[in-house]
Amino acid sequence: MRLLLVEDEVDLADTLADGLRREGYLVDVARDGASALTAAAASDVDVILLDRDLPVLHGDAVCRTLVAQGYPARILMLTAAGALTDRVEGLDLGADDYLAKPFAYVELLARIRSLARRTQTTRQSAVREFAGIRLDVARRIAEREGMPIRLTLKEFGVLETLLTAEGGYVSAEELLDEVWDEPLERTRGVVKIVVHTLRRKLGEPAVIHSAAGHGYRMGTS
Structure with a gap:
């Protein structure tokens, strides 16, 4: 997510x-409104935590632009202005939820989980299945032939991305964009290591295949 x-x-x-x-x-x-629009356009985001009082481009303008463009992410607006009229204004702009500062961190997490569930429902089923492998994205559960598989966050993310591609090739660079956000770890070598351990955990017959110049794909042959 x-x-x-x-x-x-x-x-x-x-x-x-x-x-x-x-x-x-x-x-x-992103540190300002203009950068927020650039970042949203560059990646597939599920939930946007949007401060309302932003430099360069106000949060209201960011929200209006994203809604007008039909951007699929849910928007949680964060602001120090917590009066009823402020909340109504934020929701009228197209935000999905509104949280006034200061807020409790546990409440922020609960709001994110709620919005994330709605995003998953809107986009596609949260369950991926292929060759006996079942991935429940919402509950972060992986199984093969009914047997649970313990995966790290990166392994889970790689498997989800490959399953979503439905047999198409996914390059190492695409996997880095989808699964990694730590700059120091963004190397093709790291992807190769994670795919290797994921293959081992999934067992036989192998379902992750690679081809030089193309990347990785899910397949039975």
Whole structure:
């Protein structure tokens, strides 16, 4: 699950991003409204945490633009203005939810989970199945022939991406964009290692295949 955190307060943004990553989310960070639109266009985001009072381009304008473009991510607007009229204005702009600062971190997590469930329902089924492999994205459960498979967050993300491709090739660069958000880990070698361990955990017969110049795909042959 990928989040876009749009917050110009550096300390708050860093604290929230670190916490959310520990929860297992992929987190991109934008510091102003214009950067938020650029980041949203560059990646497939599920939930946007959007501060309302942003430099360069106001959060209201960001929200209106995303809604007008039909961007599929859910928008949770964050702001220090918590009066009823402010909440109504934010929702009228097209935001899916509104949370006033200061907020409890556990409530933020609950709001994100709620919006993420709605995003998954809108986009596609949260369950992927192929060759006896069953991946429940919402509950983060992986099985093969009914037997549970313990996967790391990266292994789970790679498997989900390959299953979503429905037999098509996914390049190492595409996997890095979908699954990795840590700059220091974004190398083709890291992808190769994760795919190797994922293959081992999935067992035989092998269902992840690779081809030089193409990448990786799911297949029975």
